[in-house]
Amino acid sequence: MYTPDNILTTTIDKAVRWSRTQSMWPVTFGLACCAIEMMAAGSAKYDLARYGMEVFRASPRQADLMIVAGRVSQKMAPVLRQVYDQMADPKWVIAMGACSSTGGMFNNYALVQGVDHIVPVDIYVPGCPPGPQSLMHGILTLHDKIMDGEINR
Amino acid sequence: MKKDTRKNKFKDKFDFWATNSEEGGWNISSTDEGSQKMLEEENAKQIKIQTGTDVIDDFVIDEDTSDDERMIVNMGPQHPSTHGVLRLQAELEGEVVRRVKPIIGYLHTGMEKTGEELNYFQGPTNTTRMDYLSPLFNELVFSLTTEKLIGIEVPDRAKNIRILMTELNRISSHLVALATGGMDIGALSMMIFGFRERELILNFFEKTTGLRMNHNYIRPGGVAADLPDGWQKDIEEILKIIPEKLQDYDDMLLDNPIWKGRLQNVGILTTKECFAYGVTGPSLRASGHSWDLRKAQPYSGIENFEFEVPVLNEGDVFARWRIKVLEIFESLKIVEQALNKMPKGPYKIQDKKITPPPRKRLDESMEALIHHFKIYTEGFKVPEGDAYVAIESPRGELGCYIVSDGSSKPYRMHVRGPSFCNLQALPVIMTDSPIADAVAAIASLDPVIGDVDR
Amino acid sequence: MSSEIINTSVEEYKKLVESLHSENYEMMVDLTVVDWFRKKEPRFEVVVQFLSISKNQRKTIKVFVDDEGLSIPSITDIYPSANFYEREAFDMFGINFLEHPDLTRILMPDDWNGHPLRKNYGSGRIPVQFKNAPKVE
Numbered sequence: 047m048y049t050p051d052n053i054l055t056t057t058i059d060k061a062v063r064w065s066r067t068q069s070m071w072p073v074t075f076g077l078a079c080c081a082i083e084m085m086a087a088g089s090a091k092y093d094l095a096r097y098g099m100e101v102f103r104a105s106p107r108q109a110d111l112m113i114v115a116g117r118v119s120q121k122m123a124p125v126l127r128q129v130y131d132q133m134a135d136p137k138w139v140i141a142m143g144a145c146s147s148t149g150g151m152f153n154n155y156a157l158v159q160g161v162d163h164i165v166p167v168d169i170y171v172p173g174c175p176p177g178p179q180s181l182m183h184g185i186l187t188l189h190d191k192i193m194d195g196e197i198n199r
Numbered sequence: 200m201k202k203d204t205r206k207n208k209f210k211d212k213f214d215f216w217a218t219n220s221e222e223g224g225w226n227i228s229s230t231d232e233g234s235q236k237m238l239e240e241e242n243a244k245q246i247k248i249q250t251g252t253d254v255i256d257d258f259v260i261d262e263d264t265s266d267d268e269r270m271i272v273n274m275g276p277q278h279p280s281t282h283g284v285l286r287l288q289a290e291l292e293g294e295v296v297r298r299v300k301p302i303i304g305y306l307h308t309g310m311e312k313t314g315e316e317l318n319y320f321q322g323p324t325n326t327t328r329m330d331y332l333s334p335l336f337n338e339l340v341f342s343l344t345t346e347k348l349i350g351i352e353v354p355d356r357a358k359n360i361r362i363l364m365t366e367l368n369r370i371s372s373h374l375v376a377l378a379t380g381g382m383d384i385g386a387l388s389m390m391i392f393g394f395r396e397r398e399l400i401l402n403f404f405e406k407t408t409g410l411r412m413n414h415n416y417i418r419p420g421g422v423a424a425d426l427p428d429g430w431q432k433d434i435e436e437i438l439k440i441i442p443e444k445l446q447d448y449d450d451m452l453l454d455n456p457i458w459k460g461r462l463q464n465v466g467i468l469t470t471k472e473c474f475a476y477g478v479t480g481p482s483l484r485a486s487g488h489s490w491d492l493r494k495a496q497p498y499s500g501i502e503n504f505e506f507e508v509p510v511l512n513e514g515d516v517f518a519r520w521r522i523k524v525l526e527i528f529e530s531l532k533i534v535e536q537a538l539n540k541m542p543k544g545p546y547k548i549q550d551k552k553i554t555p556p557p558r559k560r561l562d563e564s565m566e567a568l569i570h571h572f573k574i575y576t577e578g579f580k581v582p583e584g585d586a587y588v589a590i591e592s593p594r595g596e597l598g599c600y601i602v603s604d605g606s607s608k609p610y611r612m613h614v615r616g617p618s619f620c621n622l623q624a625l626p627v628i629m630t631d632s633p634i635a636d637a638v639a640a641i642a643s644l645d646p647v648i649g650d651v652d653r
Numbered sequence: 654m655s656s657e658i659i660n661t662s663v664e665e666y667k668k669l670v671e672s673l674h675s676e677n678y679e680m681m682v683d684l685t686v687v688d689w690f691r692k693k694e695p696r697f698e699v700v701v702q703f704l705s706i707s708k709n710q711r712k713t714i715k716v717f718v719d720d721e722g723l724s725i726p727s728i729t730d731i732y733p734s735a736n737f738y739e740r741e742a743f744d745m746f747g748i749n750f751l752e753h754p755d756l757t758r759i760l761m762p763d764d765w766n767g768h769p770l771r772k773n774y775g776s777g778r779i780p781v782q783f784k785n786a787p788k789v790e
């Protein structure tokens with residue numbers, strides 16, 4: 047049925063939040079083993095496309111979300127920070143895996159003991175590696191956070 | 200007044216390309232000095248390495264190009280098609296790559312140092328995270344080296360389970376290599392297919408070991424757990440489905456003119472260059488030399504299995520892609536034999552000093568409790584000495600060198616990752632070809648950066 | 654498959670490698686260093702693995718390098734595959750490979766201090782802190 051001039055009323059607040067959650071484009075930041083699970087989450091069986099976020103952007107300028115998948119070494123840390131700085135606001139960070147959350151089992155000279163030393167992290171996904179389901183749960187939690195949290199970032 | 204501050208806030212917010220960012224000021228020094236000032240021209244030997252003419256001089260120098268057409272570009276470390284955090288610096292002449300220098304270390308985890316702090320029983324937890332596409336091989340090589348140092352032999356069933364699991368792992372690793380290789384060249388459906396079939400194997404791994412990756416399943420003295428009930432059915436399903444799907448890949452790509460045109464005669468690696476740069480594994484076999492440690496220096500009872508070693512002579516990217524498909528077929532053969540002749544018996548060595556007792560025994564026997572406590576707190580002691588063991592991982596010779604000083608922790612643990620060595624051949628296959636082929640060349644070598652940097 | 658271990662000195666090392674190369678040992682598969690800090694003199698032991706594909710044999714060469722000189726000839730001109738390994742050994746242990754074309758740090762950032770895999774270099778372990786954990790004085 048064709049109904050002309052449909053009007054939907056909402057608050058701008060809600061509309062903004064909704065649009066932010068529904069097309070959240072991640073930047074490819076695969077570092078180590080967790081990156082493989084991130085790719086598995088993006089491929090056929092788990093299919094991140096359901097959340098409007100299968101487009102892993104190669105350029106940080108076009109991305110809203112950085113999934114830090116894997117261990118961050120001291121040599122990589124400046125690069126990671128630079129990529130984060132290049133992303134346009136508003137931006138979110140998910141620390142995927144034990145290594146990027148806390149350093150994991152490698153408590154030594156080479157690793158940054160948790161990416162929260164260099165970038166602000168919104169969601170920590172535990173596991174070594176976290177399965178695609180865990181990653182998705184993390185992403186959905188982030189969606190909830192955006193829907194209920196501060197609108198100004 | 201109020202309005203003003205607000206405006207300023209906005210200005211700050213949208214000026215992020217001018218200022219670094221509001222958090223800015225992070226010290227980026229270690230990226231822009233040192234290894235970045237590469238491609239120095241003083242050293243003739245260095246240039247030879249970077250142009251890949253160290254072994255065979257096939258470099259065509261075009262004297263006419265002016266200096267304006269030369270430029271140095273940086274690729275990575277955060278680049279979608281460098282397979283992780285590999286960084287390349289290349290000198291381009293127009294469209295053609297002239298010199299390349301791979302820069303690594305962006306995933307250096309200090310695992311060799313951590314390996315000295317963990318005892319032999321915990322060791323596989325550490326090594327399994329090195330080459331994350333073939334974790335079981337890393338565990339196997341560590342366990343074999345430890346067993347060689349102690350001088351024990353694991354039971355037949357453990358050996359057979361090891362072979363079964365590692366060959367399945369080889370399949371899953373090659374599937375990822377095919378998938379990401381396809382993705383880099385633009386065959387996106389290959390990416391979806393490869394990961395879909397891999398799930399099948401990962402499901403079996405999850406059932407057996409509890410994890411999809413980084414299993415810590417193969418340990419010194421055997422394997423951590425027996426195969427789950429009904430494992431035969433799962434293997435049979437894998438044996439049925441994977442060949443069908445491989446047929447799909449062949450239908451899609453083998454006679455595909457675009458695929459062929461893109462890959463054939465690109466990035467040629469000769470046998471001589473392979474030897475010089477220490478390239479092993481599928482890349483060596485694709486250059487026409489039949490060398491497989493499973494045949495030449497068999498480990499873990501693989502000499503009792505019948506399979507062939509596929510060899511191709513072209514040495515180009517296409518051959519390196521094709522050989523992986525052929526190797527999956529051979530691995531399937533091994534898996535099938537392992538399924539049919541799985542011996543009965545224990546899956547761990549029956550040595551109280553090395554194997555922790557089963558949980559049930561702890562409630563009954565004091566002695567078992569003591570052994571359990573000892574193994575989990577102190578670990579078992581390994582006699583003094585050193586050993587180097589090599590096995591054939593999906594990427595080549597994976598070696599482990601352990602020095603023991605008689606305590607329960609390795610004095611020095613070093614892993615020879617095949618990708619580390621194979622990466623040195625990158626200048627050879629990348630130079631003198633258009634920049635568009637560079638991605639195909641990297642993908643064909645199939646480096647896993649976790650294995651390179653450790 | 655047979656394997657053999659040869660102990661040699663820094664002076665003889667290069668000649669020995671050359672003779673191995675002419676004896677059909679096509680590949681240098683691995684080069685690593687063991688630090689015998691306060692356990693043995695000289696302190697560093699360079700362990701090089703060679704593989705002959707045609708003969709299906711392995712050979713291991715062990716060379717002791719002392720703490721003062723810290724230098725050993727590079728074998729990159731005989732086996733180009735030694736390039737990365739020697740750079741790694743330099744990075745991790747600070748051993749100088751003479752006449753290496755490009756002896757720079759490979760795994761660590763260039764401005765890093767020290768050589769991490771030496772035994773007198775701490776592992777850099779950071780004590781783990783838990784939020785809201787009771788304070789231990």
Ligand code: SF4
Pocket residue numbers: 078079080115116117142143144145146150173174175176328413
């Ligand atoms: S958390 Fe585990 S799987 Fe993830 S990068 Fe670290 S070691 Fe690898």
